[in-house]
Amino acid sequence: METFASIAAALSEFAPDMLSEEYDNTGLLVGNPSQLVSKILLAYEITEEVVKEALYEGCQLIITHHPLIFKSLKKLTEQSPEEKLIASLIRHNIGHIALHTNADNILTGVNKALANRLGIENFKILKPGKDKLYSLVVFIPDEAFERVEAAVFEAGAGRIGNYSHCGYALSGTGSFIPLENANPAIGRIHQLERVSERRLEVIVPGRRLRTVLSAMLQAHPYEEVAHFIHPLQNTDPESGSGGIGNLPKPMNYLEFVQMVKNVLKADVIRASKLHPDTVQRVAFCGGAGAFLIPYAKEQGAEVFISGDIKYHDFFRADPSFGILDAGHCETEWMILNEIADFLNKKFHTFAIQISNVQTNPVKIL
Numbered sequence: 001m002e003t004f005a006s007i008a009a010a011l012s013e014f015a016p017d018m019l020s021e022e023y024d025n026t027g028l029l030v031g032n033p034s035q036l037v038s039k040i041l042l043a044y045e046i047t048e049e050v051v052k053e054a055l056y057e058g059c060q061l062i063i064t065h066h067p068l069i070f071k072s073l074k075k076l077t078e079q080s081p082e083e084k085l086i087a088s089l090i091r092h093n094i095g096h097i098a099l100h101t102n103a104d105n106i107l108t109g110v111n112k113a114l115a116n117r118l119g120i121e122n123f124k125i126l127k128p129g130k131d132k133l134y135s136l137v138v139f140i141p142d143e144a145f146e147r148v149e150a151a152v153f154e155a156g157a158g159r160i161g162n163y164s165h166c167g168y169a170l171s172g173t174g175s176f177i178p179l180e181n182a183n184p185a186i187g188r189i190h191q192l193e194r195v196s197e198r199r200l201e202v203i204v205p206g207r208r209l210r211t212v213l214s215a216m217l218q219a220h221p222y223e224e225v226a227h228f229i230h231p232l233q234n235t236d237p238e239s240g241s242g243g244i245g246n247l248p249k250p251m252n253y254l255e256f257v258q259m260v261k262n263v264l265k266a267d268v269i270r271a272s273k274l275h276p277d278t279v280q281r282v283a284f285c286g287g288a289g290a291f292l293i294p295y296a297k298e299q300g301a302e303v304f305i306s307g308d309i310k311y312h313d314f315f316r317a318d319p320s321f322g323i324l325d326a327g328h329c330e331t332e333w334m335i336l337n338e339i340a341d342f343l344n345k346k347f348h349t350f351a352i353q354i355s356n357v358q359t360n361p362v363k364i365l
């Protein structure tokens with residue numbers, strides 16, 4: 001059976017906590033890491049109704065997009081709605097994991113889910129480069145080359161766009177003298193050794209670096225593995241904010257707005273007065289994404305869709321660039337389906353249920 005800790009660790013493979021924004025709070029936020037789980041409730045955020053639903057459904061863990069504990073807590077006296085909810089979770093032995101800005105900042109997260117909903121093709125991250133890229137160079141004796149190479153690729157090194165297993169190898173001669181207390185795989189103490197080796201060079205994103213290094217060290221036969229890690233200036237296209245892509249064919253703008261409203265189940269869309277007549281290149285950001293408007297324009301988007309767009313932001317629209325505010329929740333809720341899919345593929349030891357509670361506190365009258 002899985003525990004809160006093992007589920008949190010798996011979810012960090014899906015959306016690494018290290019990609020969360022600094023102000024954020026993600027991962028296992030409530031609950032004993034060793035507690036076992038037989039049923040999980042997936043909700044957009046935690047409200048009293050969601051806790052009731054978890055109890056009724058017999059769920060030991062609630063996974064949400066919005067974290068219940070966001071600002072640091074100095075007391076838990078149930079004097080605020082958040083404190084009441086946290087106390088209620090603890091009282092009922094229910095755990096809480098949040099995947100928030102880490103799910104915003106990955107290629108397969110909130111914005112990919114939104115792109116799928118909108119029917120966008122050629123999806124790319126709008127403002128890439130949240131994570132850092134590294135070049136890993138390792139020297140491998142010929143006979144162990146394929147094993148070490150396979151291990152680093154398997155652990156997540158060597159991905160460039162739609163290509164995996166990208167690496168570069170040169171043959172040469174390595175030299176070393178094993179000193180006192182060494183336990184060399186090849187060679188003898190105090191004797192100069194020359195070995196036919198290959199120098200393998202691969203690219204590694206920061207979020208995979210620890211896993212790749214440990215896989216590389218484990219597969220490598222040497223006691224001391226000669227390797228270098230260089231930070232790169234290249235931009236990581238697989239991490240960052242927002243999304244951009246194309247509709248399969250141009251659409252009449254007003255028909256497009258209607259389609260957005262339908263697929264996002266939005267009761268209302270606040271739209272800029274200025275906009276183009278037709279639209280094909282679409283940029284978007286689930287939640288509050290107005291900060292991405294300049295990037296959307298720069299990359300030739302004809303419309304930008306997000307939530308929480310302020311009055312003054314709408315002045316950035318023009319006759320070739322429209323802005324749509326479809327709502328915060330309306331542009332994010334679909335991430336729950338992605339998390340459910342990920343967990344269903346990975347685990348078969350617990351049941352997963354998506355909450356039926358509508359937590360959106362905004363109502364259109």
Ligand SMILES: [Zn+2]
Pocket residue numbers: 066286287288328332
């Ligand atoms: Zn949000």
